[in-house]
Structures are given as structure tokens and as C-alpha cells.
Amino acid sequence: MNMSLLIRSILARLWRYKTKTLSMGLGVMIAVFATVALLAIIGSVKARFRAFIEKSYPPNAIVVMGGGGPMSGQSAGRNSLKLADIETVVSSLGITEWDPILIGGARDVKRAGNNVRVPVTGYSEKEESVRGQSVQDGEFFTAEDVRDRAHVALLGSATAEALFPGESPVGSQIFIDNVPFQVKGVLESAGVGLHGDNLDSAIWLPYTTLMDSILRVNYVSGVTFFLEDQSQAEAGSQEVTKILRERHQIGEGQKDDFSVITSVAMLQTFQRSFRTFNIFIPLIAATAFLISALVILSIMQISIKGRIQEIGLRKALGARARDLQTQIVLEVLIVSVIASVIGILLAQLSITAVAAPILMEKLGVKQQNPSALVLLVAVGAALATGLVGGVLPARRAAKLRPVEALK
Amino acid sequence: MIELRDLAKTYRKGNEPPVKAIDHVSLKIEQQELVAILGPSGSGKSTLMNVMGLLDRPDSGEYLLNGKAVHALSDDELARVRNRFLGFVFQSYHLLPRTTAIENVQLPLLYANRKDYKERSEAALAAVGLSQRMNHYAEELSGGQQQRVAIARAIVNEPSVLLADEPTGNLDSVVSGEIIELLKTLNANGTTVVLITHDLEVAKQANRIIRIRDGAIEADEANVRAAGGVE
Numbered sequence: 092m093n094m095s096l097l098i099r100s101i102l103a104r105l106w107r108y109k110t111k112t113l114s115m116g117l118g119v120m121i122a123v124f125a126t127v128a129l130l131a132i133i134g135s136v137k138a139r140f141r142a143f144i145e146k147s148y149p150p151n152a153i154v155v156m157g158g159g160g161p162m163s164g165q166s167a168g169r170n171s172l173k174l175a176d177i178e179t180v181v182s183s184l185g186i187t188e189w190d191p192i193l194i195g196g197a198r199d200v201k202r203a204g205n206n207v208r209v210p211v212t213g214y215s216e217k218e219e220s221v222r223g224q225s226v227q228d229g230e231f232f233t234a235e236d237v238r239d240r241a242h243v244a245l246l247g248s249a250t251a252e253a254l255f256p257g258e259s260p261v262g263s264q265i266f267i268d269n270v271p272f273q274v275k276g277v278l279e280s281a282g283v284g285l286h287g288d289n290l291d292s293a294i295w296l297p298y299t300t301l302m303d304s305i306l307r308v309n310y311v312s313g314v315t316f317f318l319e320d321q322s323q324a325e326a327g328s329q330e331v332t333k334i335l336r337e338r339h340q341i342g343e344g345q346k347d348d349f350s351v352i353t354s355v356a357m358l359q360t361f362q363r364s365f366r367t368f369n370i371f372i373p374l375i376a377a378t379a380f381l382i383s384a385l386v387i388l389s390i391m392q393i394s395i396k397g398r399i400q401e402i403g404l405r406k407a408l409g410a411r412a413r414d415l416q417t418q419i420v421l422e423v424l425i426v427s428v429i430a431s432v433i434g435i436l437l438a439q440l441s442i443t444a445v446a447a448p449i450l451m452e453k454l455g456v457k458q459q460n461p462s463a464l465v466l467l468v469a470v471g472a473a474l475a476t477g478l479v480g481g482v483l484p485a486r487r488a489a490k491l492r493p494v495e496a497l498k
Numbered sequence: 499m500i501e502l503r504d505l506a507k508t509y510r511k512g513n514e515p516p517v518k519a520i521d522h523v524s525l526k527i528e529q530q531e532l533v534a535i536l537g538p539s540g541s542g543k544s545t546l547m548n549v550m551g552l553l554d555r556p557d558s559g560e561y562l563l564n565g566k567a568v569h570a571l572s573d574d575e576l577a578r579v580r581n582r583f584l585g586f587v588f589q590s591y592h593l594l595p596r597t598t599a600i601e602n603v604q605l606p607l608l609y610a611n612r613k614d615y616k617e618r619s620e621a622a623l624a625a626v627g628l629s630q631r632m633n634h635y636a637e638e639l640s641g642g643q644q645q646r647v648a649i650a651r652a653i654v655n656e657p658s659v660l661l662a663d664e665p666t667g668n669l670d671s672v673v674s675g676e677i678i679e680l681l682k683t684l685n686a687n688g689t690t691v692v693l694i695t696h697d698l699e700v701a702k703q704a705n706r707i708i709r710i711r712d713g714a715i716e717a718d719e720a721n722v723r724a725a726g727g728v729e
Contacts, residue, residue, distance in 0.1 A: 093611045093615065097608060100604075404605075405605065407586055408609060409578065409655075411574045411577045412573065414577075414609060497592065
């Protein structure tokens with residue numbers, strides 16, 4: 092067979108029978124579009140969560156939270172973690188670096204006529220290096236500020252703008268729950284948190300000051316211990332558990348009133364929570380492709396019934412059974428390839444035009460382009476779909492006897 | 499060119515009595531003959547045409563085309579023989595819709611795998627006087643023009659035998675005359691032409707008339723009245 096002539100005539104035919112071509116390709120197009128878009132978006136969300144976890148739970152860190160931990164949702168034991176607990180752990184494990192966190196909740200903050208309600212959090216001076224978030228204006232609070240329970244505050248950039256529109260707040264006074272504080276700096280922008288919260292609407296205080304002057308409590312919400320050797324993280328976390336259970340006088344068989352988290356455990360939790368996606372997305376994609384294969388199959392079957400004369404004529408003019416098979420399978424494959432390319436372009440378009448801005452705004456997720464593997468899998472699935480939908484009608488067509496088809 | 503030896507084909511349909519569509523026919527058609535096969539409908543002439551065109555297989559008998567036995571060839575070999583040696587013209591043209599005249603003419607060349615399909619198909623259309631209509635869709639052409647396209651398609655691969663099955667059956671008398679003239683010209687240029695018809699006036703244009711009735715040859719005689727008749 093003259094392949095270039097065949098392909099030319101197939102393309103001409105697909106163009107002249109646009110409706111039929113469209114209905115054949117639509118299923119593949121939607122399946123490719125959905126697969127590529129879903130995989131790309133979920134991939135980006137996943138990457139964002141992973142980055143957050145890796146930043147919050149570095150491999151050499153042991154995070155201890157009072158109560159059931161960050162994902163438990165239970166409030167019992169939230170006040171269990173005392174400074175003396177931390178000191179004991181630090182001295183018995185020989186830890187040099189640690190950074191506490193005390194969640195103060197939303198507080199009334201005043202400055203002249205401007206009132207805002209902002210979440211207030213306590214940290215040590217280590218937070219700057221540990222989290223890699225510094226100030227864009229003024230200075231970070233110091234070890235001395237923490238030791239002396241200084242009334243200094245760092246403002247998130249959005250809070251600074253709300254309280255001091257158009258001016259630098261550094262050195263000015265604000266009131267948090269009517270307690271006076273001096274603004275020491277303005278934090279660098281951190282964007283949007285995992286829950287869609289604006290991380291720049293925040294106030295950071297030395298945790299000691301927050302404990303004594305605002306919350307009047309004797310505990311912290313949590314603490315991160317940094318080990319010199321990250322291979323010791325697992326052993327260290329068991330040691331920490333042992334010390335805290337002893338200190339909190341928790342008897343055998345009783346549950347911890349705190350939780351110890353390592354990066355390994357956190358990444359496992361993370362993988363678990365995405366497992367559902369990992370199972371269901373391929374399942375959804377496979378279903379979509381299967382349906383489009385059935386659509387192609389039925390449309391080709393109908394189409395071949397309407398083309399019996401054409402098939403008979405082609406046989407009379409010298410087409411062998413395999414020539415007709417080649418023609419029909421090629422027709423379907425060409426439609427599948429074109430449809431999958433359109434599907435990919437549509438997915439790309441909707442990712443950049445629709446999904447990316449929303450993800451950025453709501454979740455702080457930077458949308459990445461779909462990987463080459465995703466595209467390859469999508470086009471491969473489209474071709475397989477075309478083959479499944481095309482081979483059967485092609486075989487049927489090839490079996491027709493010319494004299495019957497020409498009647 | 500064509501030699502049929504004791505060819506037979508019977509149709510059986512349900513409980514109806516079997517129909518002898520070809521009843522032990524033997525005949526010989528020489529190269530460059532213009533033969534009419536004449537018979538009323540149901541006489542078996544269409545079955546004979548299908549068997550001669552290798553579109554259908556006989557139950558028994560031998561068929562030699564160009565001296566080669568073709569009754570026992572495989573389907574793929576038959577397709578090749580049809581493509582190389584036979585050209586078909588049908589009563590209802592059988593052109594592909596939404597396909598241009600030249601694309602219709604190129605169909606046999608697709609399966610012949612010829613690289614010079616453009617030149618050949620243009621030449622074939624020129625031979626039937628349709629150079630100006632090359633890029634018109636089949637359905638945009640008149641009946642006579644459609645049949646000319648079909649003839650161009652039949653001759654594009656330079657066949658040895660042209661089989662025309664009621665080629666003028668759907669056309670008025672003026673256009674019919676033109677189509678018959680075209681077939682006669684092709685015959686004069688070397689192609690063997692077999693004309694299947696029920697119309698005596700059409701058959702009279704041939705050099706030889708074979709009359710068929712009930713699947714058997716009733717008469718086979720030279721038509722001296724036809725121009726250029728030699729026998």
C-alpha cells in the first residue's frame with residue numbers, strides 16, 4: 092500500500108466528516124485532559140506538602156507537642172509540656188539547639204485608631220535560623236529578649252500594613268490584649284499556609300514573654316529538638332518519650348499526654364494521606380479511557396455499517412483484508428493522537444489559566460507543569476484506547492466479501 | 499484473455515429451490531475484444547460478471563485469466579489480480595462521497611503502491627475528458643460525469659480487461675451514447691471490454707453478443723452491424 096497516499100486520504104476524510112471525527116475523539120480528549128490536569132495539580136499539591144513537612148520536620152529534628160500532636164485534633168494534654176521537661180531532655184540527650192513554639196491564638200492588637208485581631212505565636216530567637224524566615228525591616232528578637240521576657244514584637248507584613256499603613260512600624264508601640272509592646276521588626280512575607288491562611292497576618296513574640304505577660308501559663312505548645320546526627324533521630328525520639336512519660340508519671344498501659352514526631356514518621360503519615368489519591372487517580376483515568384474506547388468502538392461499528400459499500404469497492408479495486416484493517420486502525424489512531432494532543436493543550440491551558448492562580452491564592456502552591464512521564468502515559472493510554480476501539484471494527488470490515496458489500 | 503471452462507455456481511437460500519445462476523458455462527474472450535453479455539434480469543449475467551471480476555467464486559469449473567488459473571487463488575492473491583488486471587465500471591458508479599474526482603481515481607493506485615499516482619490519475623481523468631473537474635466532489639458532478647470518473651478509476655492502473663456492469667443503466671440516451679463511445683475508444687486503444695447489459699441497443703454496439711438465459715449461454719454470435727466488427 093502507498094502509505095503517504097493512505098495517510099493523506101485518511102486526514103482528508105477525518106476533516107470532511109468532522110462531526111464523526113469529533114465524536115470519536117471527544118472521549119479520548121476528555122480522558123487525557125482529566126488525567127493530565129489531575130496528575131499535574133495533585134503532583135504540585137503533594138510537592139507543596141512535602142516541602143512544608145521537610146521544612147517543619149527536618150531529618151535531624153524531633154518535634155514534641157503537648158497533647159495528641161498536630162493532627163490529632165484533641166485538646167487534652169495541651170498544657171503538658173513544661174520548660175523543665177525541655178531542660179531535662181536537653182541535658183540528658185546533650186542537645187545544643189532547640190526551639191519552642193507557643194500558640195497564643197487570636198489576640199486584640201491596637202495601635203492608635205487601628206484595631207486588628209491577629210494570631211500571636213511565641214518562639215525563641217532560634218526560629219530565624221531554623222525556619223529560615225528573617226525580617227525585612229528592623230531586627231529579629233535576640234536571646235537576651237527571650238531571657239529577659241522583653242516586650243518586643245515582630246509583625247507579619249500584612250499586620251504591619253494594617254496597623255501602620257504606608258509607614259515603618261519599627262520602634263513604635265502597640266498593645267496586645269492591652270499590654271504594651273515595642274515593634275522590633277517586620278517579618279519577610281511567607282505567603283499562604285497549607286490551610287489557606289495568610290501567614291503574613293501574624294505577630295511573633297519571645298515565647299517567654301507570651302507565657303508570662305499575655306497567656307500567663309507555665310507550658311509551651313511544642314518544641315523542636317535538633318540533633319547533631321540525624322541517624323539518631325529514631326533512637327532519640329524513643330529516649331524523649333521515655334523521659335517525658337517518667338516525668339509526667341504516666342503508668343504502664345496509659346496513653347502519652349504528648350506526641351513525639353520525627354521526619355520519618357511525618358513523611359509516612361504524608362504518604363498515607365496521599366495513598367487514596369495514588370489509588371483513585373489511575374482508577375478514574377482508566378475508567379475514562381475505557382469509556383472512550385467503548386465510544387470509539389461503537390462509533391466505528393456504526394460507521395462501518397454505513398461504509399459497507401466503500402469497503403466492498405475498495406476490495407474490488409484491490410484492497411486486501413489487511414489493507415482495510417490498516418486503514419481503519421490508522422484512522423482511529425490518528426484521531427486518538429490528535430485528540431490527546433488537544434487534551435494535553437487544554438490541560439496545560441486550564442492549569443496555567445485557572446488552576447495555578449487558585450492554588451497559589453488558596454494554598455500557596457506553585458503549580459508545576461505536568462511531567463514528561465505524565466504526558467507519555469496519557470498519550471500511551473490514548474493510543475491503547477484507539478487500538479481497543481479500532482481493531483474489532485477493522486477486523487469486521489476486513490471480513491466482508493466484496494460481492495456482498497457491493498450489492 | 500479470458501477463458502471459462504464448465505463454470506457453475508448455484509445459490510441456495512433457505513427452503514427455496516436452488517437457483518442455478520451459472521449453469522456450466524464455457525466461453526473464451528480474446529484480447530482487445532468488445533463483448534456484450536446480454537440477458538434479462540435474473541438471467542445470471544451479474545453473477546457471471548462477479549465471477550469474471552473475481553469478486554465471487556464459482557462452485558466448480560476453471561477460470562483462466564491471461565492463461566493463468568485464477569479460480570483457486572487465495573483472497574489476497576485475488577485482490578492483487580483484480581488490482582493489476584481488472585477494471586470495474588458499475589451501474590451506480592460507486593464513487594466515494596465527500597471525496598474528489600481525482601481522489602476517487604487514485605483508489606486503485608493506493609493498493610498498487612504506485613509512486614506516480616498523481617501523474618497517472620491526472621492522465622486518466624484527461625482521457626475521459628474531466629481534467630477541469632478533478633477537484634470536484636463526486637456528488638457535485640452529473641451522472642454522466644460521475645460515470646466518467648468511474649471509468650477513469652477503472653483504467654488508471656492500465657488493466658487488461660474492463661468489466662462494465664450496466665454502465666448506462668442510470669443515464670439518459672444522449673449521455674449513454676457518450677459513455678459507450680468512450681468505452682469503444684478505450685477498446686480501440688487496446689483494452690478488452692466486457693459489457694454486461696439487458697439492453698439490446700447497448701449490446702448492439704459490441705462486436706460480439708453473448709446471450710444469457712437461466713444461467714446458460716443461449717447464443718454467442720459476432721455482431722456484423724457494429725462498426726469495426728471483424729468476425
